[in-house]
Amino acid sequence: MLTRRTPISVAEAQKRINEITLTTSTEIIPLTEANHRVIATDVYAPYDYPHFRRAGMDGYAILASDDHDYPREFTVLGEIQAGATWDQPLRPGEAVRIMTGAYVPKDAEKVIRIEKTRPSADKQKVTIITSERKSNITETGTDVKKGEIVLAKDQELNPGGLAVLTAFGIQQVTVYKKPRIAIIATGTELLGPHDPIAAGKIFNSNGIMLKNLVEESGGIVDFETQLPDEANVIKETLEKQMASHDIVITDGGVSVGDFDYIGDEARKADQLLFNKIKQRPGSVTTAFIQHKTLVMALSGNPGACFTGFYLYMEPLIRRYQHQPSRLRKVRATLAAPYNKTNGFDRYLRCTYEFKNNHFLVYPNGINRSGSLANLQTTNCLALIPHSTTPMKVGTETDAWLLPFK
Amino acid sequence: MLTRRTPISVAEAQKRINEITLTTSTEIIPLTEANHRVIATDVYAPYDYPHFRRAGMDGYAILASDDHDYPREFTVLGEIQAGATWDQPLRPGEAVRIMTGAYVPKDAEKVIRIEKTRPSADKQKVTIITSERKSNITETGTDVKKGEIVLAKDQELNPGGLAVLTAFGIQQVTVYKKPRIAIIATGTELLGPHDPIAAGKIFNSNGIMLKNLVEESGGIVDFETQLPDEANVIKETLEKQMASHDIVITDGGVSVGDFDYIGDEARKADQLLFNKIKQRPGSVTTAFIQHKTLVMALSGNPGACFTGFYLYMEPLIRRYQHQPSRLRKVRATLAAPYNKTNGFDRYLRCTYEFKNNHFLVYPNGINRSGSLANLQTTNCLALIPHSTTPMKVGTETDAWLLPFK
Known part of the structure; x- marks a missing residue:
């Protein structure tokens, strides 16, 4: 079914995701499991530190x-x-x-x-x-006086913080719960992990990528599947996973083809946030809310799926932890040619170099939305604004340094 | 036993650690467990990608x-x-x-x-x-041609890399083994984790800190204990753990007191790398090799232990993974006063700000070697060179941005 879609800007799409009200909750965990978790309450010193001279x-x-x-x-x-x-x-x-x-x-x-x-x-x-x-x-209390805040809330705990809490005899800590996320890859072309390669078929490379991106961003993936392009199977799986997860991420099935059933579900949802964005790659990136659960429908194209995750999902998962996105926005200079132009803004997969206190970005390999060979080595996204003429080498632009890269 | 020690520079101490020959080995693990592991072999494309038009x-x-x-x-x-x-x-x-x-x-x-x-x-x-x-x-092979390297060795795998390997039907990967590390805290003053706080006693805050620092740097901690200052117990435990670990990290017992038995072990070792460094905090930081195993003996003072780990252990653990240190050395400006002077170079616990493409560093709270309240929020170390006059605000110096902070 070919339907018209109204494209919105990346900023507007991000705003709509950012306006979703989250129901964050907390849990108490042992300190031994708390590295990199975010503390949800201020912690007060139960005694002076040092507590003797x-x-x-x-x-x-x-x-x-x-x-x-x-x-x-x-x-x-x-x-x-x-x-x-x-x-x-x-x-x-x-x-x-x-x-x-x-x-x-x-x-x-x-x-x-x-x-x-x-x-x-x-x-x-x-x-x-x-x-x-x-x-x-x-002297007693030189470091911290009894009753003072030793650790303020909304910080990601690190080994130093665990030491501070331990020094005060604290063995448990209240942290924000991680959002529970289901990942559903769709596509009749997807092989099972143990199948031999076959013409027309591909392996589900987005599945493992999304699972690990979610986990390193601070979410829990406790459901992961791949489905053929069958409307009922997709609909039923979506309904079931929406009921038990904070977020459902899908990939594939959002284009304009006859078997793009995720796109159909989006149009019928309680609230369609967007189903077309003025961005390359991944203009078909779609988000909707159904039964109060967000479904983030990423493109099945690896490059678009990768970019869409960082633009829309990473900041949302971090928000469940009361933390800002780990993507670091910088001003950077395009240091090698990129000659393709587009009517939509492009988030170009690049590598960067920090030289003389300045960021230089280099287009990384093949930047088609369906290409994936550059996903390991890409460590930043650089903006190529929409234009009819190529952006000149030496031009300054926005770039986003990717976390864990 | 008070013995003279010959202090060496931090650079020389780092060089001695860096000259230790490592016996790194590899293991084959499923891709599902490989995020952030370092691939140890080049991986070649078994077929073109895409493998059909x-x-x-x-x-x-x-x-x-x-x-x-x-x-x-x-x-x-x-x-x-x-x-x-x-x-x-x-x-x-x-x-x-x-x-x-x-x-x-x-x-x-x-x-x-x-x-x-x-x-x-x-x-x-x-x-x-x-x-x-x-x-x-x-077209077939647009991204990658059969037989080309799809992933070069010695890279830390990330979700994008896992996607690349999956696209080629690869489900296992050869990675560098993580070093196995034992952590031994010493000190009769150490309370058990469930003891009530008592005069003269403290909790073992270094233990949990070192364990998590090792783990986030890429090591495995499979032995952790705390021992009283008893020569035989310390000697026996050290001997046993040296036999079964790549590295033994101790903290405490390296000062010049009567019960500093780790210092005694160092003097009797096969090879003493150093037992005095021209650094604050942690001038007593000691390293020796016994039965071909490195014992890194850090100060029991929390600030010195923290600093010593980053200066000597983090780069070594990373080297087992064929990776450079994650500490990022930058030039930075001291942006707030620090008036203390010392005959040894000081690695000051600081926070930093990146403003107008320049790093500014701020001394963070109390910087005594025994203080720990600032360990959570410290995200860089800045060099205060040895001097008899305080370093002026606005002076440029070296700073090291700490990983995962």
């Missing part, structure tokens, strides 16, 4: 009033290993041997580091040779 | 010799859905309805897209209204 050096703890007239001999009362405490009073002329990280006696105001001392053979005495400027004591 | 548009396939004198009516021989083939000859005045991605009849040289045609009601005839410049046919 701590020696910064190996040496001898003494009274502040004793810190003069060196060299001078002190009586050594004992030693404090890291992990131990000390409750004896310290008097003038007395010192306590102390290790890095150990508990500093209440009265002590200074730790003279071991390099500036000379202990007696029996270790009962120590001669302090010179003083030093610093106290070598980290 | 493919329609780029929905439309009608015709002979080249028939592409003139429009509008003109053609007899429709049938239709080719994606996934199907076609073996009938095509004669003058005949057209075949064809879908995007479908197999193009052998004789056909052009696909006129559907928008430029008007089919009859019974679909037995079609009137082609105008021609078009492009053939809308993707």
Whole structure:
């Protein structure tokens, strides 16, 4: 069925996706599984850190009033290993041997580091040779005071953050749930993974690509299938997966051919967000909402599917985690020729170089929408605005550096 | 035991780590588990891609010799859905309805897209209204020719690369094995994870930090423990883990205190790489080789442990994967005051901003070696060269942007 479609700009399509209200929810997970998850609540310090006065050096703890007239001999009362405490009073002329990280006696105001001392053979005495400027004591609460925010919400946790939480005895953390996403590839041309290659047939290369793109963007793929171009099978699978997922991503079946049933479903949906975008590749990229679930219908062409994911899906998946897109928009210079022109803006698959504090972009291999050989090495998309004349080498344009590349 | 140590520069320490000969090996894994793994062999195309002449548009396939004198009516021989083939000859005045991605009849040289045609009601005839410049046919091997390299070795696979391999029916891939790493935290001050906080004691915050740093850098942590400062326990555990791991990372016990048994092990080792570096924090950072296994002995101070990992361990773990460090060295400007001076170069924990194509770095919170509150938000290290006068705001220096931050 050939129907007219009204193309909208990429910015407008992105706006429509961005205006979808998300129902984000949270879950409590062990810290051991929390690297790269996004913390959903502010975390307050349950106690001061350090929570005791701590020696910064190996040496001898003494009274502040004793810190003069060196060299001078002190009586050594004992030693404090890291992990131990000390409750004896310290008097003038007395010192306590102390290790890095150990508990500093209440009265002590200074730790003279071991390099500036000379202990007696029996270790009962120590001669302090010179003083030093610093106290070598980290006071209680120097880093964080009890009740302060130690970790503000909406941050992606990293190993350093896990260390901070662990230092406060925190073993669980509230994070945003990842959206659950179903991926449905359509096309009678798709071979099963173990089939031999055959004329007219292709392997489902978009499936594995989309699954891994979703996962590295912060979503969970718990349903993945490939369907032949059969209206009922597609409709039934879509209905079922919409009921149990936050997002359904399809690829293929959105063109204007007789078997493009996803396009038909889009037209009948509760809300059609768009089914034509002024973009190359992937002008047929379609999005609709049915039963309150977004169906993102990407082109089956590998290059268009790849580009469509980054333009529309990555920012949405990141939004479930209260995070901005990881695509980094920069100004860049086209550094090698690209002579094709188009009435729609093109998102050209490129590689980039950062040289003399400037980004240079190079068209990467074959940029047809159906080509895929360049998908591994493409690490940015560069804008070739719609025009009837080729963009000149040396022209500045927008480019988007891709994450994990 | 207080012994003299000879400090070396950071560059020299890095060089010594970098000169360690690695025994990297490979393994074959399913493609479904290969995202972000590094491919260890060149992969050649087992067939052309596309491996059949493919329609780029929905439309009608015709002979080249028939592409003139429009509008003109053609007899429709049938239709080719994606996934199907076609073996009938095509004669003058005949057209075949064809879908995007479908197999193009052998004789056909052009696909006129559907928008430029008007089919009859019974679909037995079609009137082609105008021609078009492009053939809308993707020839066999346009993307990749049989026998060409489709994916060169030593690349970190990404979702696009997985798509490329899948398109060629490849379901397994040879990748570099990840190094197996043991992490041993030492210190009698370390509480068990479920203990209540107590004076003189701390939680093992370095353990979870190092485990996650190793894993996100491309190593496997399959042994993790914390030990009290007891010479025999430390020695035995070290010996055992050296025998079964590529690298053993320890933290704590490398200072000059009486219970710094890791330092003692280093002095007795087959090869001491270094046990003093002209760096802050973490001048006591130690590395030695025993029974052909590297022991990287990091400081127990959280800030020093964090910095030491990035300076010495991250590049080494990446080298097992034939990959450069993910730390990105840039020139940056100190944008806020840092007044402390030191006789050793300082790797200051900072945040950065990229503004007007220039990196600005800001000292992040408290930069003592024992402080940890800034570890989550630190996303770069900036060099404060050794000096007796503070580095002025506005001075350019080296900075290293940290990965996954």
